Amino acid sequence: MNKDELQIQRIMDGLHCSKEEAEAIYECDKGIDHNEKMDFDLSADKQKIAQKMARTGTRKTSMKETGLNLKTRPRKENATKAAIIAEIVKFLNGNEAFLAQNVTILNKERQISFDLDGEKYEITLTQKRKPKN
DSSP: OHHHHHHHHHHHHHHTOHHHHHHHHHHHHHHHTTTOOOOSSOHHHHHHHHHHOOOOOOOOOHHHTOOOOOOOOOOOOOHHHHHHHHHHHHHHHHSSSOEEEEEEEEEETTTTEEEEEEEEEHHHHHHOOOOOO
């Protein structure tokens, strides 16, 4: 069996059709592969309409139209982190081993800024997540 006959046999098996129908399908497939015009192709006018209808674009919509609610939920307070930041500030202000100046809490549960010997420093407190088991 040559390549054409194998392909026709595959069409017959796959589509459960007769040999004549499989040969007709195979000939149409070969024509389509070589960009030949088929009797079922759209006319030029209908082709332009089909291409125009197939074009998609983006449409700007407001959140009210989409029905999405983007209100931010209130952030959950972390009292432990706030207490740690407060203790670090207390330590920096009360320690005489080095004289920290301009000690400022930038974020009450996260960040402290201070000056020491003419240099600026920041301390950022990060809480790690519990490992997933």
